[in-house]
Amino acid sequence: MADILVTWFSRSGSTERLARALAQRLGADAEPILASGSYAGATGFVRGVWQSLQRRMPPVRSGADPGPYRLVVVGAPVWAGRPAAPVRSYLRQHGPRIQGLAAFCVSGSGAAYDGVFDDMAELAGRRPIATLSLAQRQVLADEADAAIEGFAARLHEAGAAAA
Structure with missing residues (x-):
């Protein structure tokens, strides 16, 4: 078992792609x-946006x-300017057990969604030591390598400082 866990929710696959690349580097x-x-298709997309706007926390499981x-x-994917509802559920459920937190998000625009990370911090009960925001197009076009490397380096530095 490693001493770092990368976990994510992904509706379309782009957040998963970023998560797996980051886990490999770390x-x-x-x-x-x-x-x-299910969040598949147009109905799932609308359900996800609605749940995020309502700050809902649907049942989730993680291995x-x-x-x-x-x-x-x-x-987390960004839905309506907020972390996807399943990520909200995960952080509410597991936040007290998380020793150190870092967070990343994938959105249509790639904007720095400070509100997403504020929500994640509130749900987990701690601030992330580092954050990363990327656009879905960057992830899918394999244009995020430098950003992923920089984020991984910040996480390694934070780990070394904590040791």
């Missing part, structure tokens, strides 16, 4: 956050207990 364990309901990890890196 030598981290990788586990998706699984929602109980890895975050408690033993020194650092948990949580990835």
